[in-house]
Amino acid sequence: MTTPPPLRRSGTRRAEILRTLRDAGGPLGIAEIAQRVGVHLNTVRFHLDALVAAGTVERTRAELRAPGRPPQLYRAAPRMDPAGPRHYRVLAEALVAALAAEADPVGRATEAGRAWGRREASGLAADQADVDASVSADESTELLVGMLDDLGFAPERDQSGAPSRIGLRSCPFLELAVDHAEVVCPVHLGMMQGAMSTWRSPISVDRLDRFVEPDLCLVHLGGVGGTRAS
The missing domain is CATH 3.30.1380.20 (Trafficking protein particle complex subunit 3)
Incomplete structure (x- = not known):
């Protein structure tokens, strides 16, 4: 019988998404984040909303090069994590x-x-x-x-x-x-x-x-x- 992989806690997944944005060198879209982290788009959206609310991630827009609404991108906020550990x-x-x-x-x-x-x-x-x-x-x-x-x-x-x-x-x-x-x-x-x-x-x-x-x-x-x- 195959043992299922351990469930990841949301905090761990959220930290992985934040780390991906910090390592990206520029803003990323939801689809690209999902591909790099290996999770569903809705999972990425859920964690991004929490990271934006915490102030560790910022929403931005891609430069408009064609008619239509520019896609929404995300980038790590240039600040220390306000939800990080305290001692x-x-x-x-x-x-x-x-x-x-x-x-x-x-x-x-x-x-x-x-x-x-x-x-x-x-x-x-x-x-x-x-x-x-x-x-x-x-x-x-x-x-x-x-x-x-x-x-x-x-x-x-x-x-x-x-x-x-x-x-x-x-x-x-x-x-x-x-x-x-x-x-x-x-x-x-x-x-x-x-x-x-x-x-x-x-x-x-x-x-x-x-x-x-x-x-x-x-x-x-x-x-x-x-x-x-x-």
Whole structure:
């Protein structure tokens, strides 16, 4: 009994079509692509539509040399594949290691976080109010909770009679925070301080207690008149 050939995954076939276009040296029509790859025309059309939608292939037209509509051709877009593999954690680990090797890793990490927080807060303020205007304690706290939620920290306002605390139930950088808390957690603290400073909030972010419980970090807020981060 003859064993059938293994089925090709669509991603593999799609990559083969893209490679064919890159190696062609010029635009190709659907029939020529199908012939070179060895598949049906409809299969080529299906994968070309996906590649065009992903931005890795472009449609073009042949030069008109006779009456009639010029045939549609395809070429590989002159860009890196936006759907290619990503290894941001490797980059993050390298940056964390570089910060940890600094003479003042906590200070440098906190300053990096403040710069990040200022960028995040400027966008939120532009959406909701004048960037140059200060916001109230309640408004800025709500903005902070919303920003933390958007970033994946799963924040919770403390319901135990301590309104000056925010619980963080998730960490979008958990593996790094566990292995390099001395650097990653100051980045988070600085990010919150930078945001409050940008909003000109009367509330300060004084401290971040990491992993007070296995699933909880605590943010401590200072009241009106407290020391504000700059």
